[in-house]
Amino acid sequence: MNSIPIEVYLSESFGLDDKHASIKPIGSGHINTTMLLSTPKRSLVVQKLNTVVFPKPQLLVDNARLIEQHLSKKQQVGEFNLAIVRHVATTQHDYLVNNNDDTWRALEFIGGSYSEDVVNTVSQAQTAANAFGQFAAALEDFDANKLHAVIPNFHNLAMRAEVFKQVINTDPHKRVAHCQEEVDFCLSQFSLIDELNALAGKVPIRVCHNDTKINNMLFCLDSNDAKAVIDLDTCMPGYWLNDFGDMVRTFCSAEQEDSTALEKVGVREDIFAAIVKGYVEPLKSVLTAAEKQSFWLGAKVMPFMIGLRFLTDYIDGDNYFSIKHERHNLDRAKNQFALYRDIVSKQQVLKAMLTQI
Numbered sequence: 001m002n003s004i005p006i007e008v009y010l011s012e013s014f015g016l017d018d019k020h021a022s023i024k025p026i027g028s029g030h031i032n033t034t035m036l037l038s039t040p041k042r043s044l045v046v047q048k049l050n051t052v053v054f055p056k057p058q059l060l061v062d063n064a065r066l067i068e069q070h071l072s073k074k075q076q077v078g079e080f081n082l083a084i085v086r087h088v089a090t091t092q093h094d095y096l097v098n099n100n101d102d103t104w105r106a107l108e109f110i111g112g113s114y115s116e117d118v119v120n121t122v123s124q125a126q127t128a129a130n131a132f133g134q135f136a137a138a139l140e141d142f143d144a145n146k147l148h149a150v151i152p153n154f155h156n157l158a159m160r161a162e163v164f165k166q167v168i169n170t171d172p173h174k175r176v177a178h179c180q181e182e183v184d185f186c187l188s189q190f191s192l193i194d195e196l197n198a199l200a201g202k203v204p205i206r207v208c209h210n211d212t213k214i215n216n217m218l219f220c221l222d223s224n225d226a227k228a229v230i231d232l233d234t235c236m237p238g239y240w241l242n243d244f245g246d247m248v249r250t251f252c253s254a255e256q257e258d259s260t261a262l263e264k265v266g267v268r269e270d271i272f273a274a275i276v277k278g279y280v281e282p283l284k285s286v287l288t289a290a291e292k293q294s295f296w297l298g299a300k301v302m303p304f305m306i307g308l309r310f311l312t313d314y315i316d317g318d319n320y321f322s323i324k325h326e327r328h329n330l331d332r333a334k335n336q337f338a339l340y341r342d343i344v345s346k347q348q349v350l351k352a353m354l355t356q357i
């Protein structure tokens with residue numbers, strides 16, 4: 001156990017002035033512990049990586065660095081205009097350091113920026129979706145197979161459904177009785193898996209960000225324009241429908257993911273329209289016809305799949321998502337299913353927005 005203050009240890013590791021270093025929390029990410037390490041001359045974002053979610057942190061750093069390098073080349077020739085969050089090397093030319101069993105990395109701090117945790121306006125939704133679209137477009141010619149599967153089967157609905165079926169069979173905490181209605185609902189929706197399977201070979205495998213939440217991009221403090229796409233931890237090969245669908249899931253409802261005011265959970269149609277407009281604009285020359293059609297499936301699959309994962313975790317005894325009370329994961333599941341139902345019920349109007357692409 002070393003007892004050097006963490007700001008001193010990290011400053012020494014990343015070549016900063018350790019005598020004048022201070023450290024404080026920044027942002028409100030849920031996965032890693034993110035801090036701002038400051039000295040009079042330089043500030044870095046330092047992150048203690050969540051090694052439960054990411055048991056092999058080196059894979060995540062390898063992926064992010066490949067993407068950084070590709071985006072940097074695009075930036076040099078004026079084909080990518082957002083800031084790039086680059087990893088900072090240690091004095092030993094490494095990108096990870098270990099301190100008392102914790103694994104840390106450093107990223108360049110993007111100053112003059114702010115992040116949002118909830119989408120309040122149509123313009124925020126469009127700006128964020130456009131940033132994720134620019135990010136996707138710049139990686140269109142990057143070979144997605146070069147990326148490691150940092151979390152294998154992350155967005156694999158068929159696999160999530162198998163795990164769900166196992167858990168309801170064993171019912172380790174006798175909770176199925178408390179959520180039979182939700183369990184039956186999930187079992188009735190698995191034709192979504194067939195719809196996804198039907199895309200194989202028709203929709204291209206792309207570099208996906210896989211966590212297209214509003215707080216994973218930065219806005220410019222002065223102009224409110226997009227500044228950067230951040231949090232590249234889950235970048236992996238996949239279908240863009242997942243990134244589109246996760247924006248729909250996380251931007252469109254005016255309620256938080258665990259809200260129990262289910263009557264208020266639903267799609268804000270103007271936000272949905274803004275996502276379509278913002279995301280598609282940078283991608284319009286790249287998207288295939290099958291890919292455009294697949295976005296509707298993405299809008300349905302993402303809320304359903306996350307709801308299924310919350311329900312699975314509830315029945316399994318809350319091992320994955322942290323909870324604040326006993327039925328927290330069940331509340332989250334109900335919330336996501338309410339959103340999913342609302343999306344399905346608005347199929348006609350939402351699909352019409354997508355056909356305009």
Ligand code: ADP
Nearest residue numbers: 027028029030031032034108109110115215231
């Ligand atoms: P997590 O994986 O836990 O979600 P993130 O990488 O998304 O962590 O970072 C959490 C928050 O920290 C972001 O929402 C943002 O507010 C802030 N942040 C992260 N990286 C930077 C950066 N390079 N510059 C400025 N702020 C950052």
Ligand code: MG
Nearest residue numbers: 029215216231
């Ligand atoms: Mg994040």
Ligand code: MG
Nearest residue numbers: 031211231233
């Ligand atoms: Mg993350």
